[in-house]
Amino acid sequence: MNEKIFRILADTLGTDAAVMTEDTSTENTPEWDSVAHLNLVLSLEKAFGQRFTPEEFMEMQSVAAIKRVLASHGVS
Amino acid sequence: MSSDRAFLDAVSATPASYLKAARRVQAGDIPDLRELRVAVLSTVSAQLLQPYLIVEGARRGLRIHPWFAPFGQLEEQALDGSSGLYAGKPEVVLVLARLEELAPALCEQSHAGPEPSALMESVIDRLRALLRALRERSTAALGIANFSPPARPLAGLGDAMLPLSQATLVQQANAALAAACRDLPGAFVFDYARTVIEHGLAGWHDPRLFALARQPWTVEAQMATARALARTLRAALAPPAKCLVVDADNTLWGGVIGEDGLGGIALGDEYPGNAFKAFQKYLRTLKDRGVLLALVSKNEEADVLAVLNQHPDCVLRESDFSARRINWREKSLNVREIAEGLNLGLDALAFFDDNPFEREEVRRLLPAVTVLDTPSEPLEFIAAIEESGWFDQLAFSAEDQNRAVLYRQETVRTRAREAAASPEEFLAGLEMVATMGFVGPETLPRVAQLLAKTNQFNLTTRRHTAAELAQMIESGAVALWLRLADRFGDHGLVGVAIARPQDADWLIDTFLLSCRVIGRGAETTLLAQLSASVRARGASGQLVGEYIPSARNGLVGDFYPKHGFSPCGDNHWEKRLSSAVETPSYMTTRFHE
Numbered sequence: 252m253n254e255k256i257f258r259i260l261a262d263t264l265g266t267d268a269a270v271m272t273e274d275t276s277t278e279n280t281p282e283w284d285s286v287a288h289l290n291l292v293l294s295l296e297k298a299f300g301q302r303f304t305p306e307e308f309m310e311m312q313s314v315a316a317i318k319r320v321l322a323s324h325g326v327s
Numbered sequence: 328m329s330s331d332r333a334f335l336d337a338v339s340a341t342p343a344s345y346l347k348a349a350r351r352v353q354a355g356d357i358p359d360l361r362e363l364r365v366a367v368l369s370t371v372s373a374q375l376l377q378p379y380l381i382v383e384g385a386r387r388g389l390r391i392h393p394w395f396a397p398f399g400q401l402e403e404q405a406l407d408g409s410s411g412l413y414a415g416k417p418e419v420v421l422v423l424a425r426l427e428e429l430a431p432a433l434c435e436q437s438h439a440g441p442e443p444s445a446l447m448e449s450v451i452d453r454l455r456a457l458l459r460a461l462r463e464r465s466t467a468a469l470g471i472a473n474f475s476p477p478a479r480p481l482a483g484l485g486d487a488m489l490p491l492s493q494a495t496l497v498q499q500a501n502a503a504l505a506a507a508c509r510d511l512p513g514a515f516v517f518d519y520a521r522t523v524i525e526h527g528l529a530g531w532h533d534p535r536l537f538a539l540a541r542q543p544w545t546v547e548a549q550m551a552t553a554r555a556l557a558r559t560l561r562a563a564l565a566p567p568a569k570c571l572v573v574d575a576d577n578t579l580w581g582g583v584i585g586e587d588g589l590g591g592i593a594l595g596d597e598y599p600g601n602a603f604k605a606f607q608k609y610l611r612t613l614k615d616r617g618v619l620l621a622l623v624s625k626n627e628e629a630d631v632l633a634v635l636n637q638h639p640d641c642v643l644r645e646s647d648f649s650a651r652r653i654n655w656r657e658k659s660l661n662v663r664e665i666a667e668g669l670n671l672g673l674d675a676l677a678f679f680d681d682n683p684f685e686r687e688e689v690r691r692l693l694p695a696v697t698v699l700d701t702p703s704e705p706l707e708f709i710a711a712i713e714e715s716g717w718f719d720q721l722a723f724s725a726e727d728q729n730r731a732v733l734y735r736q737e738t739v740r741t742r743a744r745e746a747a748a749s750p751e752e753f754l755a756g757l758e759m760v761a762t763m764g765f766v767g768p769e770t771l772p773r774v775a776q777l778l779a780k781t782n783q784f785n786l787t788t789r790r791h792t793a794a795e796l797a798q799m800i801e802s803g804a805v806a807l808w809l810r811l812a813d814r815f816g817d818h819g820l821v822g823v824a825i826a827r828p829q830d831a832d833w834l835i836d837t838f839l840l841s842c843r844v845i846g847r848g849a850e851t852t853l854l855a856q857l858s859a860s861v862r863a864r865g866a867s868g869q870l871v872g873e874y875i876p877s878a879r880n881g882l883v884g885d886f887y888p889k890h891g892f893s894p895c896g897d898n899h900w901e902k903r904l905s906s907a908v909e910t911p912s913y914m915t916t917r918f919h920e
Contacts, residue, residue, distance in 0.1 A: 262343035265350050286374050289536065293546050294343035305535050 252327065256317055259298055263291045276313030288312075299326050332357050335386055342378065342546060349378035352385040353392075360390035363560065366417035366467070368405070370428035372398040372541040379553030387561040387716065398541055399428070405460040413464060419560060420461055421517065422471040424454065425543070426497070433496070434477065444491065447500050455507045462511055466794040468563050471508065472519035473501040478528055512771050512793035515563055515721045522555040523548075562719035566780040568697055569671055570649070571613060571718070572662055574680035575624035575631050579607060579643065581705065584630045595640040602705040607642035609709040617727030618718055619649040619669060619734060623661045623680075628653040649734045658685045659692035669734065670842045672782060672879065677717050679708075722772060726819040736816040737843060743815075754848060755913040757813040761852045764919030765860075766806035766823070771796060773820045774808055777839060782879040784840040784850070786872065786886060791837070796825075803828060804836065805860050809853045811844050818844050824857040831868035833861045833904070838872070838886075845882070848911035854890055855908040856916070862904050869901040 253273070260275065261268035264282040277283045283291070292308050295301070295317065301324050303311070311317045321327065334356070338348045352360075363384065367373050374395045384391035394415045396404045401424060404412040412420070427434050429450045433443055454471065461469055480486035480493045487494070501520060508514040523531055526548060536542040544552065576583045580603045581593025593600040594607075614620050620643070624631055631653050635645045645651075650668050652661035658680070666673050673695035680686050681701050690698045702711050712718065720727070740757070747753035766774050775793035782788070791799065800806050809822030821841035826833045835857070840850050858870055872887035874880075875898065890908055892900035902908075910916055 259341075259343045262347040265346070285540065289375060289540055289542065290342035290346060290378075294341045297341040297546070298343075305539055308535065308539055 252318070253314070255298065256295070256314055259294050260291065260314070263287055263294055271314065273315045273318070274313065276316075278313075295321075299324075301326065332385070335382060338382060340546070340550065342375075345378040345382050345550075348385075349381035352381050352390060357385055357390075359388075360385060361388055361564070362392065363389045363419065363564070364392045364394070364415060364417045365419045365421060365560065366394045366396065366412050366415055367421045367423060368396045368401050368412070369398055369423040370401070370425050371423070371537075371543050373423055375542055375544070375549050376553050376556075379550050380556060383553045383557035384560065387557050389557065389561060389564075391557070391560070401457055402460070405457050405464070408464050417465070417467045419468045419470060419563065420465065421556070422454070422457065422469070423517075423519070424472065426450070426474050426500075427543075429453070433493075434481070443493075443496055444499075447496055448503075451500060451503045451507065454504065458507060458511055458514055462514070462794060466513070466792060466798060468792060468794070469508075469511065469514040470517045470559065470563065471504060471514070472517045473504050475520050475523040475531075476528065478532060509722075510768070512768075512775070512797045515559075517556060517559050519552070519555070522551055526551040558716050558719060559721065561716060562721050566776075567720045568618070568677040568717045569675040570619040570621055570665070570669060570677070571610070571712070572621045572623050572665060572676055572678045572696075573610065574682065574685065575622060575626060575634075575653075577681040577705075578679065578701075578708075579603060579622075580634065580638075580641075584634055585626055589633055589638060592634065592638075594634075594638060599705065600640065602708075604640055604642060606705065606708045609712070611642055611647065613712075613718060614647060614731050616718070616720065616723065617730040619671075619731060620647055621665045621669070621676075622648045622651040622653065623658055623665065624651075624653045625655050625658070626653050646735065647731070649731055657688060657692075659689050662689055662693055662696060670783075670845075677715075679712065681705075726773060729819065733816065733818060733843065739815050740813075751913070754911075757815070757847070757913075758915075759811060759813045759847060759849075759913065760915045760917065761849055762810045762812070762917045762919055763807055763822075763853065763856045766796065766800060766808055766825075770808050770820060774806070774823050777820070777823050777841065778837065781839045781841060782877070783842050783882055784845050785877075785880050786838040786883055787836065787875045788877045788880060789837050789875075799825065799827065799836070805833075805857065805864065807853065807857055807860060809840075809849060809856075811847065811849050822849055822853045824853050826857055826861055826870070828864075828866070829871070831866070832871050832901070833866055833868070834871045835873060848914050850886070851890065851908065852910050852914050852916060855910045856918070858902075858904060858908045866904055868904060869895075870904050871895070872900045872902075874898045874900075 257268040257271045260271060264287055266282050292303060292311055307320045311320050334348055334351060338344050377393050380391050380393050396412060404410045430446050433446055458469055474497045476497055477493045482489055486492045505516050508516050530545055531548045532543055533545040581599050582591060584592055594603050610620060632645060634641050650665045652664060666676055673693055677697040677699055678689050679699045679701060686698050689696055697717055699715055700711060744753045747756060771793050775796060778791055804825055804827040806825045808820050810820050811818045821844045823839050825837040826835045872892050874884060887900035892902040895901045
């Protein structure tokens with residue numbers, strides 16, 4: 252699960268998946284800007300076959316938050 | 328195609344996958360792409376198009392460097408010569424403006440406010456002024472997206488019954504936008520409306536993304552828009568293939584004529600014959616667009632001609648093909664001869680054949696020829712050719728639509744040449760008339776087209792765009808066009824000469840002739856007129872000619888010495904303006920004021 256999210260993050264941001272943790276977030280990742288965020292959440296939708304609400308778009312600002320939202324969709 | 332670009336085929340339909348591939352394209356992983364700086368002005372936030380535009384561009388031979396203005400900035404960028412837009416020196420400026428933002432009243436309220444037609448007119452006026460502002464400050468090609476049909480007409484289902492429906496209003500606006508582009512050098516319409524329709528309005532908008540980030544499109548719509556845009560950009564920059572070489576058996580009809588006979592091949596109004604008949608009709612529309620058709624088939628010539636001339640359901644006739652080679656030799660040999668016979672470079676040819684062996688043979692021995700992928704299903708032939716983009720052309724000239732006729736006249740001329748006792752007698756017998764004039768708005772599109780695609784009789788191969796040409800003329804250059812006609816027909820506009828002042832002398836910046844009229848004295852006639860027109864500007868120094876060698880223009884290396892010019896160093900030649908160039912005696916000339 253973590254690995255899949257890391258890979259999508261790495262592909263979207265052009266950063267190294269090896270340095271990512273649950274704490275990786277918009278706060279500590281300069282590449283994770285607002286345009287990248289839209290691309291990230293849209294990629295997660297495709298990869299996990301889910302559709303997120305605007306509120307969830309805004310919430311998924313870290314790996315931990317992404318996992319929380321995915322869990323609420325029954326994906327874990 | 329080399330393995331360098333294999334990663335482009337492995338891209339999956341997610342933003343992450345496209346972003347990863349786009350970074351590789353930008354890093355230079357694919358060699359030999361044409362660099363292209365594209366600036367985008369939009370009423371919405373269009374940055375999400377970036378990775379798709381880069382990948383779709385790379386698939387078509389372009390390394391696109393997109394730059395996006397902050398959303399909503401149209402005039403702010405266009406009217407300010409020091410804006411970010413111009414700082415990036417874009418080669419193409421794209422305007423993606425939506426009615427939803429340009430004229431909210433048209434899309435939001437069903438009554439009150441100004442009359443819809445008047446509102447739409449003011450929107451078009453605004454965009455026309457925007458394009459003009461861009462034109463005045465940049466020589467970039469200008470593309471503008473037309474308007475999509477309304478997603479939800481204000482009158483709902485009843486829209487279609489209104490005297491002036493919202494959908495009709497949008498169509499009228501699109502026609503007005505197209506007219507604005509036709510009137511402006513180097514401007515073209517990006518058919519966004521068609522892109523939306525092809526994909527489907529239902530899957531086009533993502534209201535979440537618009538609410539969150541002013542970005543209206545679903546991921547699929549972003550991809551479709553970028554795909555159509557990249558295809559349009561390619562068409563705006565590169566001339567289409569000039570000739571389509573097709574096979575006969577199992578391509579123009581089902582079955583093998585040599586075995587199945589006239590009554591046994593599949594060609595008619597029932598399946599599977601109707602698939603081939605439809606394909607032939609499509610090929611005829613290509614011919615009407617100006618594409619030359621050629622036929623290469625391993626067969627007895629008489630068998631194939633019997634189908635073309637006698638089969639009641641054969642749409643294409645012998646005369647529809649500008650050239651044919653029906654024999655048992657390798658197809659690569661025949662294709663090469665077709666190119667030579669039509670006086671075309673191999674890179675102007677596309678090859679379509681159902682047989683993978685023949686495709687491979689041509690691909691290997693004639694790498695410059697575009698070998699099109701041929702689906703195994705004949706019903707998919709049309710889509711395969713159309714979607715290949717090799718015959719995409721954004722604007723048409725009268726010469727395009729007349730091209731097959733021009734080449735047929737050429738065959739008649741060849742016979743006359745063979746019958747004449749001497750070249751002079753032949754030329755005199757042609758009764759040629761050269762009409763010349765100064766390049767103006769009506770002739771600019773064709774002149775720019777000639778500059779873009781003429782390789783052989785082209786002294787300098789400078790590819791000035793329509794906009795650059797307009798600017799050169801504005802700043803004092805003498806730019807002439809030449810049309811040539813003879814007793815067999817009209818060749819159309821086939822020659823261009825441009826000279827610009829350089830101190831007391833005039834430098835011939837561009838001198839070219841379409842390859843189909845080489846060797847008729849038109850070049851001497853045009854040079855004589857150029858010299859006279861420059862003299863009429865009061866110039867009295869030297870007329871200076873320049874030859875820039877290219878891979879294709881060896882033919883004109885001695886053009887200036889042959890016309891009495893003396894070498895003055897470094898592929899330059901000069902001749903005193905006071906000593907006239909003589910027009911050939913067999914040429915009648917007219918000047919179009």
